[in-house]
Structure formats: structure tokens, C-alpha cells
Amino acid sequence: MAGGGFVKLPDGSVIVALSLPSPPGGGALPGTRVRVLVHARNRQRALTRVRNLGLRAVYLRGNSEPPTPDEVSAALHHPEGLVWRSAPEDETESWHPIGRLLRRQAGAA
Secondary structure, X not given: OEEEEEEEOOOOOEEEEEXXXXXXXXXXXXXXXXXXXXXXXXXXXXXXXXXXXXXXXXXXXXXXXXXXXXXXXXXXXXXXXXXXXXXXXXXXOOOEEHHHHHHHHHHHO
8 A cells, every 4th residue: 555646747647656665675775665656648557567566555545645846857757757765755865766676676586
């Protein structure tokens, strides 16, 4: 389950923002939350992209934490449109490609 929200862009696509617990063995500190941003055609496709990465229990209920304008820019300017950072409230931390979050988790298996 995740807290988060979305924003619809003028071209009809969406940016979905999710606040998730850090995956075990992932690139973030254990026990912390990560903010994940996904750019996709619609909300369902955005959630499917995250679930296909192995984060299966991800749902978006409501729009309580929509992406900020800075987060929208980060997702739009990344080639994959799928980024994360471990300290959502820390504006000085840069956004990372999603592969970096999941890399250690895959190596531990």
C-alpha cells in the first residue's frame, strides 16, 4: 500500500507519485520511505510499471500526496520517466533511476 497522488498533464499522460517503504536490500536506507515518480499514459499503466519491477503491493488510493511541480519536472526530464529518492522532504537530494533502488535487491537473491 502506498500514499501518493497524481497529476494529469496537458497531453493526457500522468505523473504518479508514490511514497513507499524502502525495499529490503535496495539502494535506500532500511526502514526509510522512498518517493517514486512514474510518467505514463494513465494511472493504471504507471502502477503496472512499478509492479513489473517487483513492487507488487502498490496501490494508489486517492490523491493525498500529488507530485509537486519540481517532481513533475524530474519525471519528465528522465529518459525512463521512473525515478526515486529516499528523502522526499530533502530538496538537495537528487533523483535516481529506479534501477539503482532495485540493483542490490536483485544481487542479494
